[in-house]
Amino acid sequence: MRRGRSAQPTLFADDPPDGPLGAIEGWLTSTGRRPALGVDEVGRGPLAGPVVAAAVVLPPEIPSDLADLNDSKQLSEATRERLFDALQVHALAIGVGEVDAAGIDAINILQATRVAMRQAIDQAVAALGRPPAALLVDGHLRLPGWSGPQWALVKGDGRSLHIAAASVIAKVIRDRFMAAQDALYPVYGFGRHKGYGTKEHRAALAAHGPCPLHRASFRWTPPADG
Template identity: 50%
Template sequence: MVFALSSTLQLALPATLDPAAERELSRRFDGRLAGIDEAGRGPWAGPVAVAAVILDHAAVPDGLADSKTLSEARREQLYEEILATAVVAVALASPREIDARNIRAATLQAMARAARALPLAPLACLIDGRDVPPDLPAPGQAAVKGDGRLLCVAAASIVAKVTRDRLMTRVDSLFPGYGFAGHKGYGTAQHAAALARQGPCPLHRRSFRPVAVALGLREA
């Protein structure tokens, strides 16, 4: 079936993870249906990581689910299986981009970059959340709680989460004392104490209130 290019789609999407329904949906787009999701919108430090994934529905890893419902070990295992069987691209929105654009705009731009970086051009994109990013390479449709409803979005959520967690673990040694390997930049008590003690580092998002307070740019 051929679809005219438009900015948004209006597909009937599954309410829960349904391999058969999603396989049929993918067939309508010649197997080039991309799921897009992000990890790291809320942290005080580090980038947002976005993944775009086109699944091979003849080789979908067992157990795909919203990354937040999986253990770290299971996410790591599925990450490797997804990379081995699917078409995958990742994009990052840096802390400076987040500060310059705002978190929503920076995340949407990273989503478009990830979709455009796919080695196989998608014919349709399904995006977790309420927004369809501008500049997608194909028509898109937002899906609230899509990571719990769509296998391709669940796969993207896993790739984005593991990518970001690994990055934050690696940078822990570059910026010691903050505990990035543990909290991954999220707003924990340990992170708040380190921020008060050491001040922000280059990974911190200066537009986020706790960091701005530490810089003296806002009142507590």
């Protein structure tokens, strides 16, 4: 008996459509895959701070004050903050998970991302009160151990409103946290670069060494002269 795609129907039943942002939400509705849960993370690449994941269930009809939903990287800080507040009102469920720098060093960034995503999903499912009919995960990363229908969508935060909403929640929470660290560790400028490896950040590391927010497992080099 052949075993292949049919062995994992929940992963490969069919594929969400390509198209403009929001086309996937139409597909979810037309195929009976509501409620859906979108998942995204922020903070895999920085030299410091946590990786944060969020999971969001949107209502079938998107209200007007969520009309600007998009990949969080394409939005201004002011727009992200406004959408964050609107999502607290309109989302059917929101979950957040995070793993700090010490946790990332202990299990590596890939596993830490999975842990944060699972925390966020579990929290959102508990808030929703039932499993979603579809799980949409940004990127190539499928979530191990998830038994329901699941799709990993490359650049999903620009394709699915659910994933875009999750990216906004995760980005705002992480950015707020990193900005607050300026008071504790003012020499690094976390409020400006949020822990990413900018020239300013690398120069501060070269001058002052790491602080407890830095990921010891990540390599960094001082900026080149000039």
